[in-house]
Amino acid sequence: MQSTSWPYLIAAAQRPAADAVPGQEYEGFIGWVLSLMETIGEVGVGLALLIETVFPPVPSEAVLPGAGFLAYEGRMNVWLAILSATAGAVIGAWLLYFIGAALGRERTRWVVEKMPLVDLEDFDKAERFFARWGGIAVLIGRCVPLVRSLISIPAGIERMGFWKFTAYTTVGSAVWNGIWIGLGFAFGPAIAPVLERWSGLLSDAVLVIIGLLFLWFVVARLRRNYLRRRNGHPGPGSGPGAGPGAGPGSSGGARPSGGPGAAPVTGGPGATPMAGGAHRAHRADRPDHGGRHGA
Numbered sequence: 578m579q580s581t582s583w584p585y586l587i588a589a590a591q592r593p594a595a596d597a598v599p600g601q602e603y604e605g606f607i608g609w610v611l612s613l614m615e616t617i618g619e620v621g622v623g624l625a626l627l628i629e630t631v632f633p634p635v636p637s638e639a640v641l642p643g644a645g646f647l648a649y650e651g652r653m654n655v656w657l658a659i660l661s662a663t664a665g666a667v668i669g670a671w672l673l674y675f676i677g678a679a680l681g682r683e684r685t686r687w688v689v690e691k692m693p694l695v696d697l698e699d700f701d702k703a704e705r706f707f708a709r710w711g712g713i714a715v716l717i718g719r720c721v722p723l724v725r726s727l728i729s730i731p732a733g734i735e736r737m738g739f740w741k742f743t744a745y746t747t748v749g750s751a752v753w754n755g756i757w758i759g760l761g762f763a764f765g766p767a768i769a770p771v772l773e774r775w776s777g778l779l780s781d782a783v784l785v786i787i788g789l790l791f792l793w794f795v796v797a798r799l800r801r802n803y804l805r806r807r808n809g810h811p812g813p814g815s816g817p818g819a820g821p822g823a824g825p826g827s828s829g830g831a832r833p834s835g836g837p838g839a840a841p842v843t844g845g846p847g848a849t850p851m852a853g854g855a856h857r858a859h860r861a862d863r864p865d866h867g868g869r870h871g872a
Contacts, residue, residue, distance in 0.1 A: 603772050605780025614643055619657040623665030626754070630669025630726050637662075638722075639787075641754055645761020646768055655762055659755050666719070666750035667743065670729040674742060677733025685730055696798060703727035707735070712745045719749030 603611060614621055625640045641662060648655035677685055689700045703724055707714045708731070715737075718728035732742050761768075772779070 604777035606784050607772060607776050607780045611643060611647060614640075615647055615652045619644075619653060619661040622653075622658050623661035626662045626665035626750075627669045630666050630729075631672060636722060637666075637754070638757060641757035642761035645758035645763075646765050647761075648758065649762045649765025650769070655758060659751065659758050662754040662758065663747060663751045666725075666754065667746050669726070670746045670750075671743075673726060673729035674733035674739075677730035678736060679733075682734050685734060689730075696801070699723060700727055700730065704731040704734075707731040712737070712741060715742060715745040716749045719746060720753045725749075725753075 617624070622640065622644045626637055629637045629640070644653060644658040644662070645655065647653040648658055680688065686697065686700065690697045703718070706718065706724065707728060710717070715728055715732055718724045729742075729746070
């Protein structure tokens with residue numbers, strides 16, 4: 578079975594583009610996307626990955642299998658698609674690397690905090706991931722959605738060697754892009770007849786799913802950020818006194834008076850002076866005790 582399938586796939590990949598009508602046999606959104614990708618070519622795949630790296634909500638997993646499928650139909654070169662996608666991912670990673678190196682940690686955190694669809698916690702997780710694993714985090718992070726974008730920023734902040742960063746990013750991106758483009762190519766024989774018959778219906782379903790996922794992502798992020806601002810959430814890395822309920826007397830007053838001398842404290846703003854007064858009165862009584870013992 579396997580020995581007969583490979584020649585078929587290779588022959589299909591080498592089929593001239595003239596044998597296929599660009600994007601006309603597929604309907605709806607899927608047909609439009611495939612036609613657009615074919616028109617732009619392999620360079621368009623690289624541009625899509627560049628945008629995805631800088632703007633994480635656009636997933637590469639939605640672009641790369643389409644490039645593989647076009648390669649199966651002979652409309653795109655599979656190796657050039659992988660090379661272009663990897664180049665786009667590396668260039669996008671360079672941009673974020675230099676942003677982190679130029680701004681530093683605090684200013685980068687400030688910028689990330691102001692971005693409505695990027696959570697500061699995501700940046701902190703990427704920073705901890707990089708602090709623990711270093712270059713391996715850059716390599717593996719290229720295969721993790723959202724992390725593959727943010728992991729470049731702490732690498733720049735920590736001034737990781739540029740060529741070392743480039744090598745890890747290139748290898749990780751090439752592997753990830755090769756997997757997804759390869760899946761689109763390998764499953765081409767199964768995908769083609771399905772799209773020929775159901776591309777219109779599948780296009781509507783894809784649009785609904787993409788719209789719902791994007792709406793959920795945006796609403797969830799905006800709602801979480803709104804609730805944090807409204808409740809005075811201290812945010813990652815803030816001190817313990819920054820949360821709700823922290824006030825002038827929350828860190829002073831009754832807490833420092835704990836210990837052996839805390840029993841006389843009755844609470845309230847005047848607790849500490851009362852405790853001090855009682856302590857002074859106790860010291861003033863000591864001579865009387867001594868006099869009575871002497872008597």
